[in-house]
Amino acid sequence: MSSINKRxxxxxxxxxxNKKVGAYHHITLSVGEIAQLIRPGNFVAIAVGGxxxxxxxxxxxxxxxxxxxxxxxxxxxxxxxxxxxxxxWLCNAPLHSKIDMILPLGKAFGIPVEPVNALLVGxxxxxxxxxxxxxxxKAKQCNVDMVLGASTASxxxxxxxxxxxxxxxxxxxxxxxxxxxxxxxxxIPELIEKNKIEIIYSCGPMAMLEAVTKxxxxxxxxxxxxxxxxxACGIGVCMTCVLPxxxxxxxxxxxxxxxxxxxxxxxxxxxxTGRTVPSEVWGA
Amino acid sequence: MSLPFNYSTSLxxxxxxxxxxxxxxxxGSGKELAQFFPLTELGAIVTKSxxxxxxxxxxxxxxxxxxxxMLNAIGLQGPGLDLFIExxxxxxxxQGARTIVxxxxxxxxxxxxxxxxxxxxxxxxxxxxNISCPNVENRGxxxxxxxxxxxxxxxxxxxxxxxxxxxxxxxxxxxxxxVQIARTVVDAGADGVALINxxxxxxxxTRTMRPRLAQKTGGxxxxxxxxxxxxxxxxxxxxxxxxxxxxxxxxxxxxxxLEFVLAGAQAISIGTSTFGDPQAATRIKSELETLLxxxxxxxxxxxxxxxxxxxxx
Numbered sequence: 001m002s003s004i005n006k007r008x009x010x011x012x013x014x015x016x017x018n019k020k021v022g023a024y025h026h027i028t029l030s031v032g033e034i035a036q037l038i039r040p041g042n043f044v045a046i047a048v049g050g051x052x053x054x055x056x057x058x059x060x061x062x063x064x065x066x067x068x069x070x071x072x073x074x075x076x077x078x079x080x081x082x083x084x085x086x087x088x089w090l091c092n093a094p095l096h097s098k099i100d101m102i103l104p105l106g107k108a109f110g111i112p113v114e115p116v117n118a119l120l121v122g123x124x125x126x127x128x129x130x131x132x133x134x135x136x137x138k139a140k141q142c143n144v145d146m147v148l149g150a151s152t153a154s155x156x157x158x159x160x161x162x163x164x165x166x167x168x169x170x171x172x173x174x175x176x177x178x179x180x181x182x183x184x185x186x187x188i189p190e191l192i193e194k195n196k197i198e199i200i201y202s203c204g205p206m207a208m209l210e211a212v213t214k215x216x217x218x219x220x221x222x223x224x225x226x227x228x229x230x231x232a233c234g235i236g237v238c239m240t241c242v243l244p245x246x247x248x249x250x251x252x253x254x255x256x257x258x259x260x261x262x263x264x265x266x267x268x269x270x271x272x273t274g275r276t277v278p279s280e281v282w283g284a
Numbered sequence: 285m286s287l288p289f290n291y292s293t294s295l296x297x298x299x300x301x302x303x304x305x306x307x308x309x310x311x312g313s314g315k316e317l318a319q320f321f322p323l324t325e326l327g328a329i330v331t332k333s334x335x336x337x338x339x340x341x342x343x344x345x346x347x348x349x350x351x352x353x354m355l356n357a358i359g360l361q362g363p364g365l366d367l368f369i370e371x372x373x374x375x376x377x378x379q380g381a382r383t384i385v386x387x388x389x390x391x392x393x394x395x396x397x398x399x400x401x402x403x404x405x406x407x408x409x410x411x412x413x414n415i416s417c418p419n420v421e422n423r424g425x426x427x428x429x430x431x432x433x434x435x436x437x438x439x440x441x442x443x444x445x446x447x448x449x450x451x452x453x454x455x456x457x458x459x460x461x462x463v464q465i466a467r468t469v470v471d472a473g474a475d476g477v478a479l480i481n482x483x484x485x486x487x488x489x490t491r492t493m494r495p496r497l498a499q500k501t502g503g504x505x506x507x508x509x510x511x512x513x514x515x516x517x518x519x520x521x522x523x524x525x526x527x528x529x530x531x532x533x534x535x536x537x538x539x540x541x542l543e544f545v546l547a548g549a550q551a552i553s554i555g556t557s558t559f560g561d562p563q564a565a566t567r568i569k570s571e572l573e574t575l576l577x578x579x580x581x582x583x584x585x586x587x588x589x590x591x592x593x594x595x596x597x
Contacts, residue, residue: 006319010562047560054352056506056536056560102562232347232354233559236316239309239358240347244340254340254361259316275498276343283338283364 004236004259005105007037012098016072018091022154024125025091026064027078029099035074038066039108040133041226041263044076045234047100048086057232059086060258062203063104064128076103079128079157105234107263109133109201109224115141116198119191120166121184121212122148123204127157129226130203134165143167145195147187149208153178168195185211192219202226202266213266223266229257244270244281253282290583291573293327293550295528296450296475298409300327300382300551303584304541304569307532307555308333308386308412308454309358313372314379320562323381325569330553331372333388333414336397338364343498348487353506353534354556355485357499360388360417365401377407386412386454389437396440403445410449412530413441413474416456416481418503428456428481431468442473452530454478455516457509462516463523476528478553479516483509506556510534514547521548521589536564538571545572545584546591 017028045058065077082088093099109129112118118137120130127148134144144165149172150156156171156178163169170187171179180187185208191197192215202212203226216223232238235258242254243261246268254277255261270278277284293303309332311317323329341361348355362368376383385408387398395413402411415427415437427433434453441451453469455462457480466477482503487496495501513533520529531549535541536557544552552572554565561567581587 004316004319008319010320055349056352056556057347057349057354058560100561230345230347232349232356233562235320235562237310237312237562238347238356238559239312239341239361240344240356242341242344242346242361274344277340281340283340283361 003107005042005107007034008102008105008235009034010100010102013076013101015093015095015097015099016075018093018095021079022157023081024157025080025082027080027090029076029078029101030072030074031076031103032074034103035066035068035076038063038076038104040129040136041106041108042104043106043234043262044078044101044103045105045231046090048089055086058102058234059090060105060231060234062126062129062226063132065132079125081125102234106258107261109226109263111136111140112142112199115143117143117196118145119188119195119197119200120144120146121188121200121202121204121208122146123184123208124150124155125157126204126228130201131159131162131165133201134162138165143195145191145197146170147172147184147191149173149184151175183211184208185215188212188215192221197221199224209266210271213269213271217267224263225266226262227257227264227269228262231258234258244273244278246270251282252278252280287582289573289577290585293584295410295452295530295551297448298450300409302327302569303551304565304572305384305530305551305553306330306558306565307553308414310555310558314376314381317558317562318379321566323376323379325566327551328382328384328409329376330384330412331386332362333360333386333417334362334365334368334398335360335388335390336365336394338362338367345497346502348496348502350485350487350504350506351508353504353508355487355497355502355504356482357497357502359499365398369401369405373405373407381407382409383407384410384412384452386414388414388417392436392440395437396444399441399444399451403449408449411441411445411451412454412478413438413451414454414481416454418456418458418482418484418501426456428453428465429459431465434465435468435472438469438472438474450475450528452476452478454481456481457483457512457516463519466520466524466527470524470527476530477520478530478532479520480509480513480533483512505534507534507536510540514543517544517549518547518591522592525589535568538568538575541568541572542575545587546589548589548592550588
């Protein structure tokens with residue numbers, strides 16, 4: 001069960017680029033050799049606000065891409081939405097500032113050994129980690145279709161170079177400002193049938209992950225979703241980021257999404273149980 | 285040539301190589317922190333509070349960040365005593381870690397059973413009796429809020445643990461007179477006190493217009509509570525000058541830790557700041573040592589309670 005990411009290190013990383021892209025910031029950090037240990041689905045935990053910060057907790061951010069750049073060495077790219085005071089601080093961090101970060105954290109997406117037809121579903125900035133995943137799947141000769149949804153066009157994150165790793169890409173927006181008007185779940189069933197999808201990967205808001213899980217169960221497909229629970233530490237000590245998850249023994253436990261996730265099988269999660277502990281949970 | 289600085293400290297009959305401990309509930313099972321530093325670096329690892337049975341803990345949201353602090357309502361999630369003895373303690377012993385096991389009971393009898401089973405386990409150098417967790421169903425069950433219940437829980441532990449293993453009562457600051465509670469637990473057999481547990485607090489989400497935490501209330505920790513904690517340590521030290529005190533509450537630096545030492549803490553626990561910095565405890569250990577040497581102390585124990593000296597000294 002619990003599998004601590006033994007590769008994690010705490011480092012000071014320099015911001016070498018910080019660009020506004022639509023509603024988000026694309027931030028690139030120089031991290032050195034550790035970039036090679038990062039897998040799609042891993043995340044970073046960042047200390048925010050500087051030395052005298054009144055924000056005492058780390059912020060977790062999904063990794064958009066990690067690579068060894070011939071010029072800059074090991075780099076990590078993040079796509080950050082300036083939602084709260086911590087993410088806003090990071091988005092406003094000046095070029096060359098040093099960021100206290102721990103990486104890589106969490107369980108990565110599982111990559112199939114044989115080529116498969118994969119569907120990647122992203123919501124909002126949740127699309128970010130899917131592009132690295134698409135590259136990894138392509139390298140295994142998988143067929144990769146992608147569906148990205150958001151409330152409006154400026155909240156769709158889909159860089160040009162990302163599209164190269166996919167065979168097809170569909171956008172949905174709640175307001176119809178880009179692609180199909182509606183939610184991602186409205187286009188997925190047809191895609192599954194048409195493209196003979198064998199596995200679904202997803203990342204985005206919990207309501208979307210729950211909706212995708214329903215569809216995956218209907219079609220009997222594996223569904224690896226990267227969940228988003230608020231974390232205080234990112235390294236497994238604070239016990240705040242838990243979700244009720246059913247294990248192989250059929251027993252549901254409150255699992256830490258930072259260590260047992262963020263990537264989890266969607267059908268193992270007891271969805272929409274927020275603010276209660278279901279009675280079937282171990283120790284409840 | 286000057287003698288090397290003596291950083292060792294003692295809690296009752298247990299001597300530790302340095303006074304820096306983790307705070308219960310802030311070090312996971314030990315494994316999570318062991319990838320950032322060897323656990324033997326610390327004076328001792330204080331485990332999360334262990335209960336008799338497995339416990340799922342509270343519903344989410346369990347956490348809310350507050351100015352210079354956080355609220356938590358984890359609700360003592362844990363594997364229960366049997367699995368803890370089977371998995372967690374042997375692993376800590378293998379690391380060579382000195383372990384202080386924190387125990388929490390729902391009844392006085394629970395405390396007795398927990399203490400009896402824990403005292404003989406490998407690597408255990410002390411028992412912290414958590415009688416002050418604020419995240420219980422019935423606030424009336426916070427043993428440390430009433431002298432009678434505090435006494436009953438401590439007596440149950442003392443009856444089951446010999447004098448060779450120190451027992452430390454963890455007290456709540458949510459009382460009118462913490463000195464009175466400290467006296468009570470000492471009378472009941474405690475070898476020391478841990479000050480302070482979290483303060484009960486609440487955050488209301490102005491968007492949903494409801495309490496942010498599922499449990500509504502949670503324990504406040506972090507630098508926001510530090511002055512409350514320093515005051516509690518100072519008061520108890522003044523009333524009971526020979527009582528070992530483990531001080532904690534929002535310590536993020538050597539400077540913060542020094543306040544507690546001067547107030548009278550013989551050991552220092554690092555809690556919430558580990559969430560922001562996994563290496564906080566080892567960093568604070570070296571920062572505090574430097575500050576003590578700079579101030580001319582040749583041993584840690586000389587500095588303990590130094591703020592209580594007469595005005596003209």
